[in-house]
Amino acid sequence: DSTEANSRRGEERRRGEARMRGGGGGMMDDGGVEHAQIPNSFGHELRACLRCRLVKTYDQFRENGCENCPFLDMDKDRDNVVSCTTANFTGIISLMDPNRSWAARWLRIGRFIPGCYTLAVSEELPEEYQGMCQDNNVQYFPPKRP
Template sequence: MVSHHVNRVVFGVEAAVLVGVLNRPQAWPSFRFQSSEILLALNGIAVWKVVLESVSSNRGANLIAQSVTKECRLQSYVAPKYGPIKEKTPLGRRTKKETGILEEVVERKQTIMGSAPAQIPTSFGHELRACLRCRLVKTYDQFRDAGCENCPFFKMEEDHERIVEVTTPNFNGIISVMDPSRSWAARWLRIGKFAPGCYTLAVSEPLPEEMQHLCQEERVQYVLPKRM
């Protein structure tokens, strides 16, 4: 597992409360986020980008969360004792470097946020099921109401009997993935191109042959599960 030392985090948000989620005590060896906190934070994010920056004057991490407020001013927030807070800079006085960063932020947002996250299971009991193709984990009721975000061609929300055909309650382990395209675990599990959400590590049975043929007709990849 690769560990990165994050020195600077740049955000473009409308809600300044995100700063409270990002700023952590200096004694913490790393910035760790609880899944519930980051999910709530992401709901308020308009655009965002992570920038790695070395700070020679401070051996510790210099965490800065920048937000674009409704007054159209660039503001910087920093955790206590992490270094000086930068001056607020009006949009009209931004440097070319700052403007370039914001353009990259918008581009990053369009790339990642373009893939809407899948529903998060409302319960983690016996009602959980996993899609046999993409291994997305949701409750039976969620599959019935919204289908599978990665496999809309199954049309589970229209044909409720198909839920039993293409999902299973027999699976091993659950992993929550916020950014599948950048997660080494997601790539290893072959879910890097799917929507952010909860996935199982492995299902215990293959798709029915009829559904495998449907995947071929839709020109989507299906990989048979490995024997456990």
């Protein structure tokens, strides 16, 4: 039915426009996150998660946490945002389909949700939070040392 197809295309366009505005992460029908928030500013307030390297603004991490690392509770405790993110990172890559991206596999971020990621962070996740990763059966790869 062409009316149903037009309605579906309109909904897809609205979701795409919301993503471009950097709104909240998209939600799937089952309540899971479809994509991470897109940074709504590209200034000095950008930060990268030390575990998954997702890039958002400080305020976005504070308000919504990290979509890949909800167990770090960044949305519940501002100190966790400071401890688990860094403003010291190199480059940004935007991933639309991490499962199929050779770059995502090369960067070890192929299992994360679509979003903006840094190429590299130079700081390690504090030991206390590395323990939280282990407790949640989540892998953590420390940054490579030159």
